[in-house]
Amino acid sequence: MATGPPHPAIAKNTSFFWRNMHFKVEDEVFCVPLKEFVAASDSFEELVLKSELGGGDGSAEDCPVKIPGQSKVDFTALLKVLYPTASTLLSKNNAEIKLDLTKEEWIGVLKLSGLWGMTKIRDFALKNLSNVTLALSAIERIQLARSCCISNWLEDGIKALVQAERLDMDELKVLGWETVALLFCIRDTIARFSPSPTPTRFTLGSIKCVLCTGQACLIPLDPGEPTECPHCDRTLGRSSILCSADSTQGPNRKAGKVLLNSIRCPGTDHNPFSGETFTCRECKWDTREALQEFVRIEVSAPEFNILFDKYFGEEVERYEAL
Numbered sequence: 001m002a003t004g005p006p007h008p009a010i011a012k013n014t015s016f017f018w019r020n021m022h023f024k025v026e027d028e029v030f031c032v033p034l035k036e037f038v039a040a041s042d043s044f045e046e047l048v049l050k051s052e053l054g055g056g057d058g059s060a061e062d063c064p065v066k067i068p069g070q071s072k073v074d075f076t077a078l079l080k081v082l083y084p085t086a087s088t089l090l091s092k093n094n095a096e097i098k099l100d101l102t103k104e105e106w107i108g109v110l111k112l113s114g115l116w117g118m119t120k121i122r123d124f125a126l127k128n129l130s131n132v133t134l135a136l137s138a139i140e141r142i143q144l145a146r147s148c149c150i151s152n153w154l155e156d157g158i159k160a161l162v163q164a165e166r167l168d169m170d171e172l173k174v175l176g177w178e179t180v181a182l183l184f185c186i187r188d189t190i191a192r193f194s195p196s197p198t199p200t201r202f203t204l205g206s207i208k209c210v211l212c213t214g215q216a217c218l219i220p221l222d223p224g225e226p227t228e229c230p231h232c233d234r235t236l237g238r239s240s241i242l243c244s245a246d247s248t249q250g251p252n253r254k255a256g257k258v259l260l261n262s263i264r265c266p267g268t269d270h271n272p273f274s275g276e277t278f279t280c281r282e283c284k285w286d287t288r289e290a291l292q293e294f295v296r297i298e299v300s301a302p303e304f305n306i307l308f309d310k311y312f313g314e315e316v317e318r319y320e321a322l
Helices: 037-042 042-049 072-084 103-115 119-131 138-148 153-162 169-175 175-195 302-321
Strands: 018-027 028-033 201-203 241-244 257-259 295-296
Touching: 018 072, 028 072, 037 042, 037 072, 037 169, 072 103, 072 119, 103 138, 138 153, 138 169, 153 175, 153 302, 169 175, 175 302
Parallel strands: none
Antiparallel strands: 018 028, 201 241, 257 295
């Protein structure tokens, strides 16, 4: 029996021949190409397709790959980024690429892209959530910092709450009692050490030269050679709390300044710097015969950084180690 010429082989387009997959999230089934999931994450197949999540192989609507424990709203948001359509990709004037997602949708993208190792998608979500127009609240930043391991958002959120004029306890409850306690501890510490006409408690790092406006601490702090109080053997660092026994009043009291020889370690009657000579690194003024002179007490912005590292430093290290 004669046969006609063989049909020419049909080539599959290397860019646009995609395998569709069916996913079930909550009560809905999605049918989308697998390509961008795999391209965005080296671990997606292991985490989702080859894991024992239940369901089928995803080849048909009645045997979808099940994704338990996730929101269909978050999954939809991720798909908007992985597979934008022409109508959503271009802005009205067609001058720039634009993905028009709400704040809640970008949060969903951030969560799932982090969960499935989609690094570039995660970075893209972070960039969009940092846009001031989306206005993440301080509490939202802290919650996302912890759920998605974003260390700088944790610091930003805590700092915003520390600096807030008023705090609502009902809103703070979601952070947990321990975080709220540490937050108020930082607020109280900064309030007590804020510059005042008669500073009585301050940190060692806030002692500055009285003759210039330099920001360098007058007391040298060498990490390799810690400063110690010769009387109580207390190791002194930049954040060590000191107090002043200066009782000068009236016109002789100088705003924001204390007598050098009035400085004490808390709970003692000893000056930790007696017998010491200090030289300002900026104007070269020295205290050789000036224990009766004033020093300037100035609490500066780094004070928050010291306290944040003290109370949240270990948490930040965990996130940055990931």
